[in-house]
Amino acid sequence: MPNQTADPPHHIAFVVLPEFSNMGLALAIEPLFVANWLAQRQIFRWSILSLDGLSVRASNGMHLPVDGALGEIGTYRTVIVVASFNVKAHAEDQRLLNWLRRMARFGADMGAIETGSEILAAAHLLDGHPATVHWDNLEGFQERYPDVEAVTQLYTMGRGRMTCAGATTTLDMMLRWIAEQTDTGLADEVAQHFLMARQRPPHQEQNAPDTALGSVANQKVQQALGIMQKTTDEPLLCHEVAARVGLSERQLQRHFQRHVGMSMAQQYLQFRLAKAHKLLQQTDLPVTEVAISSGFGSLENFSRTYRRHFGCSPSADRQQSTTAPVFRHRTMGRG
Template sequence: MANVSQRPQDPATPQTLGFLLLDNFTLISLASAIDPLRMANQLAGRELYRWYTISHDGAPVRASDGLQVTPDAATTTPLKLDMVIVCGGVGPHRSVQREHIAWLQSQAKQLRRLGAVCTGSWALAKAGLLDGIETSIHWECLAAMQEAFPGVALTTRLFSIDRDRATASGGTAPLDMMLNLIGRDHGRELAAGISEMFIYDRVRGEQDQQRVPLKHVLGTTQPKLLEIVALMEANLEEPIGLDELANYVDVSRRQLERLFQKYLHCSPSRYYLKLRLTRARQLLKQTPMSIIEVASACGFVSTPHFSKCYREYFGIPPRDERLGVGSGRSTNQRSLLTPPPSQVEAPPEPMSSALLALTQAQGEPTYASVPL
């Protein structure tokens, strides 16, 4: 899929997003995607974004926690959207209907950017709109998605932004995705301000991974492998030798290496190194520990060796990681929330709840607190 050419954003024109609700969508993912837009408007003191919730027939949609949401519009409602985000949840293979697929395909033909949160990527894949696109989806749905849509480039990242597609796994990951998109549109200061308002300690980037439980990947068929990995995770500061690990679970070193190659597609030492480096990344981003202390806490005998391994694995040295330099992709690329070069004129839209929220926020001390 070709990249859409960049165009300057008109600051007077709010970006409009439509959130397509599938049956049994997860409410936390929807809120994590919408509330950053609300707070962006509040901190800027003007309507940067507006949004609509949508169902295929305009009828209320029940979330996975049993709460019902009455949408603002149906898919037949004429809306001038810049981006459509599919909100999925439990059982996406049952929730995605032909009407959803047809509407999403029509949105793609109109050059609208597309996104998904939680398991909403299933709907985009079903519509044939994710082939060759790096895609994130909740880890619980990864295996089924790989089986059903082999042409989709699935990843375990918290969220992925690839060309004119943006997909996020569940829970609070949509919050990170939206903060990154808002930061591209209006600068890091606004994204940081939103993060502070939500008491969100750190905005995670595109390189951050979901923690997929190994039991989910392997099932219960490989108890020895699960036991070995648990031993590795419990001994990051003082790594255990491979021979000793093999003895713990009563297998030979050769059997140990075969298990890792067959089920985890890497050597035991490589997997152990990945665990230690992932832990180091968490410490660098979430604690004030020095690089020397982080290296020691993750089992590295010297700081230069740690820095070399870190750079080779993450593509960035620990010092730059700590400073937030070079993380994520280029901020010069056109934001997904910026309108495409051509936009088909649409009839007047229904009232967006963004205006009501912005009006109510005018009495807040944070109103217009971030100059743009």
Template sequence: MTQDYISPVPVEPSAQEPRRFVFVLLNEFTLFAVATATECLRVANRMSGKQLYSWASTAESLEPVVSSAGIAFPVDIPFDEVTRDDTLIVCGGLNIQSNSTAKTMGWLRKISRQGVKIGSLCAGAHALAKAGLLDGHRATIHWENQDGFIEDFPEIQLTRSVFAIDRNRFTAAGGTASIDLMLRMIADDHGTGLSNAVADQFIYSSIRTDQDFQRLSTPTRMGVRHPRLGQVIDLMEANIEEPVSPSELAESVGMSTRQLERLFRRYLDRSPKRYYMELRLGRARNLLMQTDMSIINVAIACGFSSPSHFSKCYRTHYGITPYRERGSMGSSGS
């Protein structure tokens, strides 16, 4: 059997060769985000013809850590074998609050005092914030976790971008954003020639930067190309705690309330009032699943005048009360 040969891509020299990434695996971490990040490092080595990177996994126990896909992963090294020269990536996923344990938070605080570069993938940003390691830094997290993050850590500057790098902290939203983050790091270490070669190997033709947003625009996401409808939906999403009246929404885009009603019926098969209610209830469900906020505070944060009204609307939409929802499913993340 012949081994394929790839002409090495010239790389810019780095002060730290090889650079070791240590993936801190939290229980129920998102498998896809971790797999793509490590694959970027592997392919960078292959395309350069050099051992530019190495990687290892760690966790608070040497027992295998179970990912969100139910696959158990072995742990390579214990916490005390991580050094100040390593780059740490905290990998989170489901049930991020309960999986951000006191032992892991304490260790992260301890090692951060050594000046270690620390980042996160997916919901791992919640663990970094909980440990106090994102104070004064820009950060991002998967869009599904953003509502809960903002409520829990209002002092942290959260962005909607696919990844954020701020001094010795970095965060990626998860999913394919892990690829964009690692490509940026490879480019910073060894030049864009190598990062582009890695992207080509992945057939990844559109590399995003920290200026790109996670989600598609509202019209594109919904398959609706009417510009004024998109503007109204954006306004609704920006005003969940204090809902805007249909007449004000209509006036904001230069149409009558009746015209706005027809627009929603035509494109979304529902009234503006119903669509707005669904947005608010969706936000409420995220907060119930991702935070420890009381039911009353969730209701207030989503624009409901009373817990009873909130409970009635929630049950009508989801077929279960907020109390039973939280009790049966617990809090989870993406």
């Protein structure tokens, strides 16, 4: 039987923004339900809010009914923003930002799933705090919010703030949060019901394609790839990269063909286009500045190369939506 003398449930508001991740929301709510079920009492309760009180379309096309609009339902001990695509537009919604600031002033802990961290950053609620940013949004986030310590670990938690990279890291973060709100024993039981043999620590790094380059077997190629990534704004000549790793250009080109599957120049261009793609979709930087930051000395050359790769001009690719062009990250060879 439920404990009638127990503390009132911890009330959580999930603020879901259009094109949010349905997976992220589910992995946040389901552990709360399982914790309540195991405890045989309502430790947690939650409300799902949208900007206008109407249903919200997820990135997968499903429409989610909500419990109300911002400001319509009670007070909350914790507020978690759930967002994924097209977050840049919502980061300028002053009504949303003001409501979040008000919740924080009233003492609510603030959290974010995936690009929800950008909303908290836009409200200046992450200034001076570490915040986890999904690897695909890191460069854009750092450009827009220099006062926030952007990190690529799985999740962060502390001083009334918690953020995660989304997807499966949402479950890791929520299990840790449940442990802090109740006890580790209950969180471990919840993890067992989710078939999680091991709960990942917050400081573990995301498996981003760029960091996964370290899995390339050849050490010289690893070093060269690292140099290329750090010099996308001022690309080196291929023989200069080779000299830095102690090989001739011909030797390093052979290693690239074997271990990466393309030439050095092709890989360099991939890094530069990836950077340009993120800056265009995730920031408001002028196209000319994006071109320079990506190592293109000529705007005409940048536009021509970008159009050839993405099928549109740089100026037509300024939204990170589900219908926008996608940059595919190749899996590096391991042989």
